[in-house]
Amino acid sequence: MEKLLKENDEKYIKDLFEKRLTDPVELVLFLESENGEKVNKFSAQYLPYTEEILKELVALSDKVKLTVYKDNPEKEKEYGVTHISALFVEGKNTDKNVIYYGIPSGHEFSSLLEDIIDVSNGKTELSTQTKLELQKITSPTEILVFVTPTCPYCPRAVRTAHQMAMENHNIKGIMIEANEFPEWSKKYNVYAVPKVVINDKEQFEGALPEDEYLKHVIKGAVNIILE
Amino acid sequence: MDDFFVGGLSSQETESKAIKSEYDIIIIGAGPGGLTAAIYAGRSRLDTAVIEKLAPGGQIAVSDRVDNYPGFPDGISGEELTKRMEKQAKKFGAEFISDEVRSVSESKTENYFFVETASHGTIKAKSVIIATGADPVKLPVPEEEKFRGRGISYCATCDAAFFKNKVVAVVGGGDTAIADAIYLTKFAKEVIVVHRRDQLRAVKALQEEAFSNPKIKFQWDSVSVHVLGDNKVEGLEVENVKTKERTVLKVDGIFVAIGTVPNSGFVRGLVETTDRGFVVTDKNRQTSKPGIFAVGDVRDTPLRQVVTAAGDGAIAEFSAEQYIKSKERGV
Numbered sequence: 001m002e003k004l005l006k007e008n009d010e011k012y013i014k015d016l017f018e019k020r021l022t023d024p025v026e027l028v029l030f031l032e033s034e035n036g037e038k039v040n041k042f043s044a045q046y047l048p049y050t051e052e053i054l055k056e057l058v059a060l061s062d063k064v065k066l067t068v069y070k071d072n073p074e075k076e077k078e079y080g081v082t083h084i085s086a087l088f089v090e091g092k093n094t095d096k097n098v099i100y101y102g103i104p105s106g107h108e109f110s111s112l113l114e115d116i117i118d119v120s121n122g123k124t125e126l127s128t129q130t131k132l133e134l135q136k137i138t139s140p141t142e143i144l145v146f147v148t149p150t151c152p153y154c155p156r157a158v159r160t161a162h163q164m165a166m167e168n169h170n171i172k173g174i175m176i177e178a179n180e181f182p183e184w185s186k187k188y189n190v191y192a193v194p195k196v197v198i199n200d201k202e203q204f205e206g207a208l209p210e211d212e213y214l215k216h217v218i219k220g221a222v223n224i225i226l227e
Numbered sequence: 228m229d230d231f232f233v234g235g236l237s238s239q240e241t242e243s244k245a246i247k248s249e250y251d252i253i254i255i256g257a258g259p260g261g262l263t264a265a266i267y268a269g270r271s272r273l274d275t276a277v278i279e280k281l282a283p284g285g286q287i288a289v290s291d292r293v294d295n296y297p298g299f300p301d302g303i304s305g306e307e308l309t310k311r312m313e314k315q316a317k318k319f320g321a322e323f324i325s326d327e328v329r330s331v332s333e334s335k336t337e338n339y340f341f342v343e344t345a346s347h348g349t350i351k352a353k354s355v356i357i358a359t360g361a362d363p364v365k366l367p368v369p370e371e372e373k374f375r376g377r378g379i380s381y382c383a384t385c386d387a388a389f390f391k392n393k394v395v396a397v398v399g400g401g402d403t404a405i406a407d408a409i410y411l412t413k414f415a416k417e418v419i420v421v422h423r424r425d426q427l428r429a430v431k432a433l434q435e436e437a438f439s440n441p442k443i444k445f446q447w448d449s450v451s452v453h454v455l456g457d458n459k460v461e462g463l464e465v466e467n468v469k470t471k472e473r474t475v476l477k478v479d480g481i482f483v484a485i486g487t488v489p490n491s492g493f494v495r496g497l498v499e500t501t502d503r504g505f506v507v508t509d510k511n512r513q514t515s516k517p518g519i520f521a522v523g524d525v526r527d528t529p530l531r532q533v534v535t536a537a538g539d540g541a542i543a544e545f546s547a548e549q550y551i552k553s554k555e556r557g558v
Binding site for chain 1: 280281289306325326327345375376380384386388389459
């Protein structure tokens with residue numbers, strides 16, 4: 001396959017990683033053969049590209065490693081994988097809860113770079129107020145963020161979900177590339193992105209500022225300690 | 228395969244620095260106007276922060292192609308153009324803060340403005356440049372809220388992919404509407420432009436492109452009255468403004484580009500605005516409140532383009548610098 005990362009971009013990322021990464025980060029990628037049960041005809045086309053871009057990315061820093069599990073139901077179960085491809089950003093402030101379903105391309109490539117930096121440093125840029133509020137969530141909470149790679153407002157919504165997941169491991173922050181998962185998108189009536197769904201019961205469209213986003217997350221979280 | 232990395236790279240290019248409690252200039256909004264002001268402020272070695280609530284780039288970042296910004300004879304995507312401006316602003320030292328500004332107020336005792344943010348508290352600035360741009364006007368039908376995100380969209384580049392081989396309507400007749408219609412033909416099987424007049428307002432070059440595109444049809448002299456459907460958009464009912472005759476267009480999606488409303492609510496009462504909320508400035512881009520300037524789409528101005536916003540940004544920064552100097556001299 002032809003290289004996906006342009007030379008300029010490689011140079012930039014290498015430099016960025018050198019300056020900003022401290023601790024190791026592991027990217028865990030799940031793939032299946034084309035007839036695999038978690039893959040569909042749309043997502044299948046993207047699998048080789050997803051693998052290729054991640055290989056090119058981890059080659060740019062010795063602090064970032066890539067682990068690929070292909071057709072591995074045991075590992076899929078361990079990580080709670082529901083669709084393929086699935087990518088987990090693993091490090092000191094995550095626990096199988098910062099997730100990308102589908103390729104992190106277009107605008108979402110920025111989200112991945114920023115996630116890697118946050119996970120390596122073990123901290124996020126969420127406000128103190130948000131971090132405090134997030135501690136109220138004490139039971140499993142899933143934030144689904146449907147995106148398209150051509151949506152400039154989407155990375156903000158993805159990053160907010162991912163940073164919340166880094167702050168509280170009861171939260172799973174999940175990006176879904178809508179083009180690759182039309183059935184999944186249809187289930188939630190996704191016709192505009194970003195669309196955010198929290199625990200199947202609370203949802204909103206469009207990019208919201210952190211405090212308003214948080215209100216929806218708290219509302220959708222199943223079990224909140226009452227003040 | 229499409230180009231994967233359309234957006235270029237991350238906005239977090241610089242070292243993540245602690246946000247200061249005080250700056251020379253705070254620029255609110257990171258569209259072309261705000262970014263240009265940031266480039267100029269950085270080169271003037273002013274301590275500069277740009278506060279952006281969404282992603283840097285502003286409205287133009289969702290434009291597939293910008294053909295009228297000088298220096299790009301082959302056109303450039305709005306995303307690429309604004310990423311470059313952002314990079315340039317950072318190169319000269321502007322700091323970027325991701326937050327929403329709630330209000331701006333003036334210190335009674337000192338030459339300072341207080342910029343109140345949603346997540347980072349209140350930050351002081353000697354001068355403020357309002358570059359908050361505008362948001363799309365909502366489709367004026369009773370069903371707008373019900374169908375927003377369920378077939379009504381305000382971002383063609385974001386949502387076009389959901390309408391592959393479908394029929395969509397584009398409401399509007401200006402540059403944005405026609406550029407959106409042309410972009411949508413890459414996905415949809417038919418695009419119906421619904422416009423309230425019998426001719427387009429869009430620039431001639433775009434009109435020619437649209438008229439020669441076989442996938443684009445026109446519904447002239449028509450305004451939207453209802454959006455039909457159960458859970459998602461199934462049709463758009465339009466009324467002919469001359470005959471009052473109503474027609475239902477069978478469409479799966481409706482892309483709306485009928486103008487903008489300025490994001491000026493947070494300074495209402497502080498600076499003078501027009502009836503529609505556009506911020507009034509003088510030739511130095513200074514508002515009715517000395518020390519506060521306004522640029523780009525939020526400003527009361529006859530033309531809202533990337534190039535005019537950029538021009539505003541340069542003038543406003545120059546004026547802000549003069550203002551700061553005059554205050555330091557105590558005049």
